[in-house]
Each structure stands twice: as structure tokens, then as C-alpha cells.
Amino acid sequence: MTEVIEKNENKKGYKKTKLGWIPEDWEIxxxxxxxxFKNGISKGGENFGYGxxxxxxxxxxxxxxxxxxxxxxxVNATTQELLDFNLKKGDVLFVRSSVKxxxxxxPCVVEANLEKTTFxxxxxxxxxxxxxxxxxxxxxxxxxxxxxxxxxxxxxISANTNINQPSLxxxxxxxxxxxxxxxxxEILSAWDDGIETLEKxxxxxxxxxxxxxQKYFHRKNNLFQLKQHKLGELFKNRKETNCCDLELLSVCDxxxxxxxxxxNAKDNSNEDKSKYLKVCVGDLAYNTMRMWQGRCGVSxxxxxxxxxxxxCIPKDNIDVDYxxxxxxxxxxxxxxxxxxxxxxxDTLNLKFNNFEVIKVWISDKETQTKIAKLxxxxxxxxxxxxxxxxxxxxxxxxxxxxxxxxxxxxxV
Numbered sequence: 001m002t003e004v005i006e007k008n009e010n011k012k013g014y015k016k017t018k019l020g021w022i023p024e025d026w027e028i029x030x031x032x033x034x035x036x037f038k039n040g041i042s043k044g045g046e047n048f049g050y051g052x053x054x055x056x057x058x059x060x061x062x063x064x065x066x067x068x069x070x071x072x073x074x075v076n077a078t079t080q081e082l083l084d085f086n087l088k089k090g091d092v093l094f095v096r097s098s099v100k101x102x103x104x105x106x107p108c109v110v111e112a113n114l115e116k117t118t119f120x121x122x123x124x125x126x127x128x129x130x131x132x133x134x135x136x137x138x139x140x141x142x143x144x145x146x147x148x149x150x151x152x153x154x155x156x157i158s159a160n161t162n163i164n165q166p167s168l169x170x171x172x173x174x175x176x177x178x179x180x181x182x183x184x185x186e187i188l189s190a191w192d193d194g195i196e197t198l199e200k201x202x203x204x205x206x207x208x209x210x211x212x213x214q215k216y217f218h219r220k221n222n223l224f225q226l227k228q229h230k231l232g233e234l235f236k237n238r239k240e241t242n243c244c245d246l247e248l249l250s251v252c253d254x255x256x257x258x259x260x261x262x263x264n265a266k267d268n269s270n271e272d273k274s275k276y277l278k279v280c281v282g283d284l285a286y287n288t289m290r291m292w293q294g295r296c297g298v299s300x301x302x303x304x305x306x307x308x309x310x311x312c313i314p315k316d317n318i319d320v321d322y323x324x325x326x327x328x329x330x331x332x333x334x335x336x337x338x339x340x341x342x343x344x345x346d347t348l349n350l351k352f353n354n355f356e357v358i359k360v361w362i363s364d365k366e367t368q369t370k371i372a373k374l375x376x377x378x379x380x381x382x383x384x385x386x387x388x389x390x391x392x393x394x395x396x397x398x399x400x401x402x403x404x405x406x407x408x409x410x411x412v
Contacts, residue, residue: 014406019146019172023406026176032169035128039096039165041085042121043075051076055119060093060108064139064192067111077118085118085125090135092126092142093119094168101161105151105168107142109135124165132175136185141173144404174404179412184403187410191396198389202382209378216371217329217361224363224371232356234323235312240278248273249303251285257299269306276304277311284312284320286327291350292337294328310352322368325375326360335359 014021017028041054048054054075055066066087077085087093091110098104107126119125133141141147154167176184219226248260248269257279260267269276279285279299286296288310298320305311314320326332335358342348362368402408 019174020405022174023176023409026174026406028172028174029132030169031126031171031173034130034132035126037165037168038085038125038127040119040121040123040125041075041077041081043077047076048073050074052082053114053117055087055093055114055117055123057095057098057120057122060095060123061103061106063108065109065111066093066114071117073120075118081118082116087114087117087119087125088127089113090128090138092138094124094126094142094163095122096124096164097122097160097162099160101152101155101157104155104161105142105148105163107139109139111135124163124168126168132178134178134181134185136189137181140185140188140400141175141404143400144174145401147171147173174406176406177412180410183410183412187403188396188400191392191399195389195392195396198385198392202385202389205378205382205385209375209382212378213325213329213375216375217326217332219331219361224367226361226363228359228361230356231358231360234315234318234360234362235284235356236315237352237356238278238280238283238311238313241276242274243276243278243304244273246278247301247303248276249279249299249301249305251287251295251297251305251309253295256297257285257301257305259301259303273304275307277307277309279303279305279311280313282314282320284314284324285309286312286350286355288351289347289349291355292333292340292345292348294333294336296324296327298324310350310355312352312355317365318362319365319368319372321372321376322362325372326362332360 009016009021011021013024015024019028022028051074053071054073054077055071056073059066059071087110089110089112093108093110095104095106098106128138150171151163151168152161154170155161155163175181216224248267249257250260250263251257252263260269277285280302281299283299284296285299285305286309287293288308291310314323327336336350336355337348339354339358340348340350341354363371399408403410
């Protein structure tokens with residue numbers, strides 16, 4: 001945000017402030033100067049599950065607004081607690097404690113008076129008392145990059161990342177006039193509507209793909225004349241090592257097997273890669289300790305993968321992409337869990353000698369290929385939509401920074 005604000009420097013109609021250059025008719029306020037904070041209700045476990053509605057973390061995560069009185073939980077609250085921990089239109093619920101640092105301090109605006117509804121101790125209620133902020137604008141000003149940066153800097157880390165009332169109270173916000181707030185919120189809400197529409201479309205595509213997969217791979221499906229085989233009849237185990245000159249590959253959910261160099265993540269691989277396993281184009285590799293979660297991929301590259309994986313060479317009687325989709329179905333994941341060895345889930349492993357005895361029901365190879373191509377077309381479409389979604393989110397983020405710092409002004 002600093003870079004955006006600095007672009008306003010010495011422009012006509014702008015002034016220099018402790019946060020940088022902003023429009024002359026905009027002001028900077030500490031949140032604590034125009035609102036109050038209150039931590040949510042805290043009670044023992046025996047008081048939950050009955051009584052009155054209570055808004056919790058799951059009700060506000062990844063949500064812009066709360067509009068209905070339908071939280072996931074109930075609490076046995078007294079009459080006084082209902083008065084102390086009530087929720088009114090315009091209140092903002094900040095996440096007080098989060099496992100992930102990026103989750104702490106995320107705001108959710110209450111868009112209706114929620115009678116006889118309380119909020120949990122993992123949340124902090126902010127209630128402004130001077131009417132300085134448009135209700136829809138609140139969501140955006142509390143997500144401004146500068147605000148988030150300062151909030152995270154003031155947070156503390158123990159088991160979770162936490163923010164407290166004094167820290168929130170000390171944070172500054174940049175506030176335009178109410179009419180300009182309303183216009184800014186209207187513009188950004190339109191972008192949010194577009195993002196939400198795209199997210200729903202992606203979800204619908206995922207549901208349709210999964211329902212088709214369930215139909216095609218159902219063991220009692222007589223349409224495709226499924227026949228029973230052991231996986232050892234369909235795959236061989238590739239155990240080639242000492243291929244250190246080959247490129248390092250990674251198995252990623254949704255992406256398959258890709259070069260490690262294409263990922264923006266820390267490389268935790270060993271310097272000595274003599275025990276890493278060779279993978280050829282068309283091989284299927286699975287995470288030996290996570291196959292009970294369906295962690296596998298088909299390779300379009302030749303390279304090496306960590307010895308934590310098992311590499312399988314498909315035989316001529318199967319389409320490997322078909323097998324990949326089959327391995328993602330719930331009944332197959334259950335079978336992988338059944339045949340994995342270990343005391344608890346985190347120590348379960350499915351070595352090839354156990355993998356090869358698992359039974360599957362599959363169609364002929366020609367039908368396999370047709371089904372795999374159809375499901376792959378859905379994946380490709382979903383991938384394109386996800387790419388569009390990420391671009392839309394980035395565009396909205398950039399627009400929000402410019403609108404909320406006054407670099408772009410709206411007509412009111």
C-alpha cells in the first residue's frame with residue numbers, strides 16, 4: 001500500500017499524513033477513537049449444544065457478511081449475557097485467534113440485527129459509535145494492505161496467532177466521506193459478486209465431475225461390463241535409483257507430477273538424491289504414506305521423485321489416466337486405507353506388495369480412455385476457471401488498494 005500512497009505525493013488535492021499522501025477531504029482515525037470492542041462469550045463445554053444461537057469461527061471464516069441468524073452452534077446464555085454479547089446491524093466481528101496467521105483479525109460485518117444471538121470468545125466485536133463508516137465499506141477498509149500489515153505486526157503467537165482489543169484499538173484507518181465510501185463499496189461489491197459467481201460455477205463443475213466419476217466407477221455398474229483385476233495385474237513397480245542427473249519432480253494435487261522448479265515453494269529435498277526414484281512419462285506415482293488420502297499423480301515428464309513415493313508402471317491393458325480417476329473415488333480411498341499398514345493414520349503406509357493385491361473393477365481399455373478423456377476435460381475446464389478466478393481476485397485487490405488510498409477517486 002505504501003507504493004500506492006506515494007504515487008499521490010504532491011498531487012493537487014492531496015495532503016501528507018502519517019500514513020502517506022491521501023486526498024485532502026479524507027481523514028485518518030484510530031479505530032478506538034470511534035468505536036468499542038468486546039471479546040465474545042466464554043463458557044465451559046457443558047453449556048454448549050443447547051440454548052440460543054452463538055456465532056463462532058466457522059460462521060465467519062471466508063465470509064464478508066452475516067445476514068441470517070443461523071450459526072452452527074448453540075449456547076446456554078443467561079439474560080444478562082444476551083444483553084452483553086448481542087449483535088446489531090453494522091457490528092464487525094474480528095477473528096481474535098486463528099491457527100493460521102493470515103486468518104487472525106479477518107473481519108465479518110453483521111448486516112442485520114440478530115436477536116438473541118451471541119458470539120464466541122474466539123471473536124472480538126467492534127461497534128462504531130459515531131457513524132463514520134458505511135456498513136459495506138467496513139469490510140474493505142479493514143482488509144486494506146496497510147491495515148492488515150499493522151494488525152499482523154501487533155499480533156502475538158502462542159499455539160495460535162492472536163490479536164487483542166488494545167492492539168486493534170490502536171490501528172489507524174483512512175476514511176473518505178460517507179458518500180464516497182458508499183460508492184467505493186458499491187464498486188468492490190460488484191467485483192465480489194463476480195468472484196462469487198465464478199466460485200459457484202467451479203463448485204458446480206466439481207460436483208458434476210464427481211457425480212460422473214461415481215457413476216462410471218461404481219462396482220455394480222453393468223453398463224460398462226466391469227471386470228475384476230488385482231492391481232498387480234495392471235501395474236509393475238519401478239525401483240530405478242541413481243538417476244541424479246534427471247530433473248526433480250513433485251506430485252501435486254490437481255496438477256499431477258510436475259517439475260519441482262515450477263513450484264513457488266521451498267525445496268526440502270535431500271542433497272544426495274542417489275536413492276530418489278526414476279519416473280518416466282506415463283508412470284503413476286503415489287505417496288506411500290498418504291495413498292489412503294488418494295495422493296497420487298500421472299507424470300508427463302521424465303525425472304526423479306522422493307523415495308517417499310512408490311512409482312508404478314502401467315501395463316498395456318489399462319489407460320493410466322482412467323486409473324488415476326478411479327484411485328480418487330471414495331471406495332478406492334477406503335480400500336487404500338484398509339490395506340495400509342501402521343498403528344495410526346500418520347504412520348500408515350501402502351507399499352507396493354500391499355498395493356498390488358487390492359482388487360479393482362474396470363472396463364475395457366477403449367472405454368477407459370473415453371471416460372478418462374471426459375473427466376480430464378472437466379479438470380481442464382475447472383483449471384481454466386480457477387485461473388480466471390485468481391486473476392479476478394488479484395485485479396480486485398489492486399483496485400481496492402487504489403480506491404481506498406485515493407489514487408483513484410470516484411464521482412459522488
